[in-house]
Amino acid sequence: MKKHNFSAGPCILPQSVLQQAAAAVKNFNDLNLSLLEISHRSKDFVAVMDTARSLALTHLGLQNKGYQALFLQGGASMQFLMTAYNLLEKKAAYLNTGTWSDKAIKEAKLLGEVVEVASSKSDNFNYIPKNYSIPGDADYFHCTSNNTIFGTQLQQFPETDIPMVCDMSSDIFSRQLDFSKFDLIYAGAQKNMGPAGATLVVVKEEILGKVSRAIPSMLNYKVQIGKESMFNTPSVFAVYVSMLTLQWLEDAGGISAIEKVNNQKAALLYAEIDRNSLFEGYVTKKEDRSKMNATFNLKDEQLKATFDESLKQAGISGINGHRSVGGYRASMYNALPLESVAVLVDVMQTVEKGA
Amino acid sequence: MKKHNFSAGPCILPQSVLQQAAAAVKNFNDLNLSLLEISHRSKDFVAVMDTARSLALTHLGLQNKGYQALFLQGGASMQFLMTAYNLLEKKAAYLNTGTWSDKAIKEAKLLGEVVEVASSKSDNFNYIPKNYSIPGDADYFHCTSNNTIFGTQLQQFPETDIPMVCDMSSDIFSRQLDFSKFDLIYAGAQKNMGPAGATLVVVKEEILGKVSRAIPSMLNYKVQIGKESMFNTPSVFAVYVSMLTLQWLEDAGGISAIEKVNNQKAALLYAEIDRNSLFEGYVTKKEDRSKMNATFNLKDEQLKATFDESLKQAGISGINGHRSVGGYRASMYNALPLESVAVLVDVMQTVEKGA
Missing domain, CATH: 3.90.1150.10 (Aspartate Aminotransferase, domain 1)
Known part of the structure; x- marks a missing residue:
């Protein structure tokens, strides 16, 4: 029987993508080798990574605007930590709209002061707070664009002069926004972009390199950018299926x-x-x-x-x-x-x- | 033409595993859904994770001996950081036998003092140093069992009373060792265990919880153990293919x-x-x-x-x-x-x- 898959994530992917992914596991690019058994430094896989990074920026309208796209590992949960590691010098402002914001705040607090500009936690996150003010001296403002668990979504984003960081795990590539308003966007792949195991980070390079702490290599966006998203072996299959899904989106208009x-x-x-x-x-x-x-x-x-x-x-x-x-x-x-x-x-x- | 795949990693996987993996991408467990589009909390995937963790311990002879197996993300490179985060209070001892040891040392130095007990770096790592002494007051001793780049392998491991940590990325499951001599073993999957995107960590629980620093959730072995390796969405496909490969190894004796x-x-x-x-x-x-x-x-x-x-x-x-x-x-x-x-x-x- 045909299934109608309403799973919250990992979730439905285009049938054509699943067919191509299965074929590549058997024989990739007619190499007579599986996608899973070739070097990530081979020209065939480097082309996959380059295409995926480029498509992500193109879909968001951020090509040639000072942004870099990375496919990392660890999901949004690792980004809760990485964003703070790379950007939080003294104080950061967070909007608390659900479980994921709450977890992001918890990790950021390990690295500096966190100002919660607003929260709907006392109402079990059944609405999005509005009319809050963002401190102009914070290092960045962080929000979650869509709250999978509670079913809320930010329809408006605040205006602020400080860098804006957004966890778009569950609605990236689903709607038009002026993405250039954001300085850092991250998203676990397993909703609109691909399977679990890859995490997209889109970052405006000029906001990096401003904190005084030493950043471990794997958590350092500048290191990952310098290595073109291949500081170490990436999550090959998940990046490939993300590329296919981004191509499917392109074909769909x-x-x-x-x-x-x-x-x-x-x-x-x-x-x-x-x-x-x-x-x-x-x-x-x-x-x-x-x-x-x-x-x-x-x-x-x-x-x-x-x-x-x-x-x-x-x-x-x-x-x-x-x-x-x-x-x-x-x-x-x-x-x-x-x-x-x-x-x-x-x-x-x-x-x-x-x- | 049939290929003979000598790739250093990602590398050859059993043909039967590749066939099963491709089939699961189309239809997993006869659910009429792809493995890629089901929840990681579904009973079908929880069974995969449990089986993979259990098989890893069984192959190593470490079932019911106080060890936990985790399938994390980020590769061995993330473990260079995580091991130090969880274990390094003041001083750690490292044996430097190649590029990966060298990188592990670099990350550990961010968190404490590192004593290099021996190194073959000046000879471009063309041998394994021996007859070094390990300081008894170090928090742990770290070594790399096999050096992919240089083609060297530790045939003997030192005797020491302090916890022994080993990066076995490129030779785990390839040879019998008394694995109970090790307190923490980690390995990127993409050699003998599966595709890129999963990282096995096998850790003796009693060595954890002894450092004074606050450990970020994603980097905290105790947190990952408490959530049975599902603190957040794991790398579903890579864990599944690792499970298949560990089953293949079991069937092969x-x-x-x-x-x-x-x-x-x-x-x-x-x-x-x-x-x-x-x-x-x-x-x-x-x-x-x-x-x-x-x-x-x-x-x-x-x-x-x-x-x-x-x-x-x-x-x-x-x-x-x-x-x-x-x-x-x-x-x-x-x-x-x-x-x-x-x-x-x-x-x-x-x-x-x-x-």
Whole structure:
């Protein structure tokens, strides 16, 4: 049976990418060797890394604007540490909008003072704080653009003169933004970009080299840039599949084209959540709703077994909410077709009619 | 044409593993989903992680002996930093046998005093120093078991009462050792264990928690152990392929069985290097020769074009020496069949006859 994969991450990837990835594991570039068994210094893999880095910048509109793209390891969690290691001299400003911001703050505190400019933690992060002020003497401002667990998303970014750092793990390449407003963007690959195991970092070079501490080689963006993202053996397969996914996005018309589909998917599902008498959204302020992850609950928990069975019958997978929120979470990343959302909406309507 | 893959890493993996890995990228465990698009918290992937961790300990004979196995990211280079972060309070002792030891020393120096107990650096690491003494008041002793670039390997490990840390990236699972002599073993996967993107750490729990510094979460072995190697999203595909490779090793009879084949391969090639009038080995002391990476040079560089062409015609790939040594390097990891070494020896003999 065809699956409709709403997993929050690792998540659905384009079918064509999966087919190409599987083929490369058997025989890469007609070398009669697997992608997994060639040197990362071979010209075939160096071309993959170069293409992936270049495509990332091109999609974001940041080619030739002083930015470098890196494919590192360790996920966003390693970036919580790396950003602070490279940028935090005395004080940094963080917006706390969810579990991941909270963890980023924890790591940054090991290296300097952290000012939490605003937080929705006391409301279990069910909205995005606004109208906060950012101290002009902070070394940087850090925010999380989309909160996978709670289903909120920043629709506006603040104006500030200090460097802006953003964890875009769960919505990068899903919508148009003026990415040049950001000085450092990072993202674990396993949502819109590829499989787990690679982490994209896009950094404006001019913000680096300003802290006084000695930075360990592996945590040092300048070292990684100097080695063209190959200071040591990169996560070869994950970088390759990221390249394929970025090429797929290019073929699909880029961010502007995929954003239209993403808007359609989100509009369809949220309309049903609001219309359907059985469900309610988790996020209290509709303007803060994420177009990537829609979180919602059954008003009557007694219907859970029926709804879950109907989801299963329809081939819908990966839709359980995170344990800290409960209920359901439909993740609608770039590779999820509109058709899958329609199937979900259909199940919601059928269960309502039968209730 | 069939390739004989002597690449130093990423390197040859068992054909059966590559076939299974490619299949899982299309459809994993008959879920009708790719391995790449399921949650790392799903029971199917948790079973992969648990099996991989368990197999690693079993192969090393370290089950139920106070050790934990972790599959982390960042390669051995990240372990250069992590070992020091977790273990280095005041002073550590390092044996310098090659490029990787040298890099490990550099990172450790950021966190404390490093005593280099011995070094073969002034001879471009063409032998393994012996008869050094290890300070008993150091926090730990660190060594590199096999030096990929130079083709040397520790055949004896020192006796010491302080914790012993070993970078076994390029020879783990290739030979029997009393692994319980080591308190921390780490290895990038991309030699005998799997593809690039995963790093095995095997650590005796009792040595942890003894430094006074605050350790960032991602760099903290105790945190990673507490989360059963899933503090954050692991490198799913690389862990899976590592599991498959460890299962392949089990089916092949484990380390003791593969060691016999590795000994045959090394004996065959080194005998030819010593016998053949055209070649000479790089390592000056034969007892230090690596059974994983044989480094050798043509005595007459004018024969290079002829030899290279003959290698190419025979389907031999990945055999160029590292730039810091030159010449040739035949890497003979677990998955390389004896037959491939025989093909190489045949080429060496044919070129000698024609010279």
